[in-house]
Amino acid sequence: MSTATAPVDTTPSGVSRGIMILVVGALVLAVALLAGPRFGVVLLIGLGFGLTLEGFRFGFTGPWRRMILERDASGLIAQLICIGIVALAAFPLLAANGAELKGAHAPIGLAMIGGAFVFGAAMQVVLGCGSGTLVNAGSGNAVGAVALPFFAIGSFGGAYHLSWWTSLGSLPVVALEGTQGLMITLAGLAAVAVLALLVGVKGSHRLPRRYWGAILVLAGLAILHLMVAGQPWGVVYGLGLWVAKGVVAMGGDLSGSAFWAAPGNAAQVQASLLTDITSLTDLGLIGGAALMAWWRAGLASPVGKLPARAWLAVIVAGLVLGYSSRLAFGCNIGAFFSGIGTGSAHGWVWFVAAFAGSWVGIRLRPVLGLEAKR
Amino acid sequence: MIRRSVTLLVALGVVGLLALDHAQSQPLNPYTAPPLLALGSGLAATGGHCAAPPPPAQ
Numbered sequence: 001m002s003t004a005t006a007p008v009d010t011t012p013s014g015v016s017r018g019i020m021i022l023v024v025g026a027l028v029l030a031v032a033l034l035a036g037p038r039f040g041v042v043l044l045i046g047l048g049f050g051l052t053l054e055g056f057r058f059g060f061t062g063p064w065r066r067m068i069l070e071r072d073a074s075g076l077i078a079q080l081i082c083i084g085i086v087a088l089a090a091f092p093l094l095a096a097n098g099a100e101l102k103g104a105h106a107p108i109g110l111a112m113i114g115g116a117f118v119f120g121a122a123m124q125v126v127l128g129c130g131s132g133t134l135v136n137a138g139s140g141n142a143v144g145a146v147a148l149p150f151f152a153i154g155s156f157g158g159a160y161h162l163s164w165w166t167s168l169g170s171l172p173v174v175a176l177e178g179t180q181g182l183m184i185t186l187a188g189l190a191a192v193a194v195l196a197l198l199v200g201v202k203g204s205h206r207l208p209r210r211y212w213g214a215i216l217v218l219a220g221l222a223i224l225h226l227m228v229a230g231q232p233w234g235v236v237y238g239l240g241l242w243v244a245k246g247v248v249a250m251g252g253d254l255s256g257s258a259f260w261a262a263p264g265n266a267a268q269v270q271a272s273l274l275t276d277i278t279s280l281t282d283l284g285l286i287g288g289a290a291l292m293a294w295w296r297a298g299l300a301s302p303v304g305k306l307p308a309r310a311w312l313a314v315i316v317a318g319l320v321l322g323y324s325s326r327l328a329f330g331c332n333i334g335a336f337f338s339g340i341g342t343g344s345a346h347g348w349v350w351f352v353a354a355f356a357g358s359w360v361g362i363r364l365r366p367v368l369g370l371e372a373k374r
Numbered sequence: 375m376i377r378r379s380v381t382l383l384v385a386l387g388v389v390g391l392l393a394l395d396h397a398q399s400q401p402l403n404p405y406t407a408p409p410l411l412a413l414g415s416g417l418a419a420t421g422g423h424c425a426a427p428p429p430p431a432q
Contacts, residue, residue: 033404034402034404035402035404035407036404036407036408037404037407037409037410038407038408038409038410038411038412039407041410093413097413097414099416099418100412100413100414100415100416100417100418100419101412101413101419102419102423103425104423104424104425105425106425106426106427107427137380137384138381138384139377139381140376140377140378140379140380140381140384141377141380142375142377142380145380145383145384148384149387159428162428163428163429163430166427166428167430173427226413227411227412227413228410228411228412228413229412229419229421230412230413230415230417230418230419230420230421231412231419231421231423232423232425234423234424234425235424236424237422237423237424237426238422241422242391245394245395245398245399246394248398249394249397249398258428258429258430259428259429262428262429264420264422265422268422270399270400271399271400272395272396272399272400272401272402273391273392273395273399274392274395274402275402275407276421276422277421277422277423278421278422278423278424283388286384286388287388290381290384290385293377293381294381298377299376299377299378299381300376300377300378301376301377302375302376302377303375303376303377303379303380325424326424329424329425329427330424330425331424334423334424334425335424335425338425339425344425346425
């Protein structure tokens with residue numbers, strides 16, 4: 001007689017899935033009714049981002065790691081194509097509606113470059129960038145879940161000191177605009193793609209079908225986000241805001257920070273999170289990833305065990321991710337994806353610095369006990 | 375521990391965050407909310423974004 005037990009099927013039934021869709025729909029409707037229709041739609045877009053990234057197993061950190069370690073350029077090329085599609089829509093939208101829509105335009109500076117380099121290293125340590133950490137946390141990845149609160153604390157701290165860091169040396173904001181700016185951006189993206197193909201292994205140009213799905217859906221959602229919210233997709237502002245609200249709730253005073261005392265940010269600290277664009281997309285990313293993981297019965301697998309020093313490294317990396325992403329004026333989403341997609345020169349500099357940092361971060365993982373030494 | 379436990383803990387954290395926010399923030403008023411689409415609204419975008427340049431140091 002066999003004592004082996006059959007694996008338990010945890011796939012949700014059709015009824016469970018139907019109920020879940022109704023619950024999520026009701027939550028989105030509640031936000032739209034209580035906070036306003038724009039905020040309900042932004043939450044829905046955030047859920048779409050989470051469903052897409054988890055559903056197509058697409059991200060930013062993994063493809064960079066594969067490019068560096070295996071010279072597999074396919075994921076990086078998929079990112080570049082996605083940014084190119086966003087740029088095709090965003091440039092004319094921004095040119096024609098500059099008063100209503102704004103790009104992710106930030107200045108290039110010493111702290112910005114250093115922040116992007118450090119961010120690139122830290123994101124490889126936890127295998128999650130801004131969106132990746134949220135998606136990982138939502139889909140039950142313990143490293144992402146532990147890193148997330150520290151990412152938020154770091155983001156608050158980085159924003160608190162941002163004006164000082166920027167005063168160390170910063171150029172005026174440089175943003176490519178109009179048809180000429182779009183052509184330069186597309187040429188730049190194509191040049192990086194060609195370079196990646198030349199460096200990459202044979203066959204890197206053949207993108208898996210799931211990448212094409214992710215490219216098209218992500219680009220569509222990002223363009224919709226710009227039209228609905230008036231600003232491109234971003235992640236880290238919202239995380240810092242969550243901690244700023246906590247600090248104020250505990251009696252803290254933010255008037256010592258030029259950033260948090262600025263009228264717009266001070267007002268947002270007082271206002272509901274359900275009226276903050278990046279908070280809503282961040283919550284949507286967590287929720288969408290959780291929903292997709294549950295839908296595919298992916299929540300029953302065990303959480304991997306790590307040594308204590310690895311968990312300590314995750315906590316420190318989380319803090320560093322948050323702090324450095326504020327100095328860098330964004331993470332992979334706010335700076336790389338949205339920055340380049342809306343013409344900001346800082347997005348290109350961010351890409352180079354963060355990619356160099358990734359090279360370091362990949363080599364740190366075995367040292368910190370997060371993976372076996374190669 | 376399985377991934378479901380981690381996801382539930384994260385969900386609890388999100389619920390706690392929203393509860394804390396509800397307790398301390400100004401009440402929501404959908405009648406003063408911006409229009410559904412920023413595009414074509416005639417209003418300037420004012421939301422916080424990580425790429426927004428900071429105010430000068432104090």
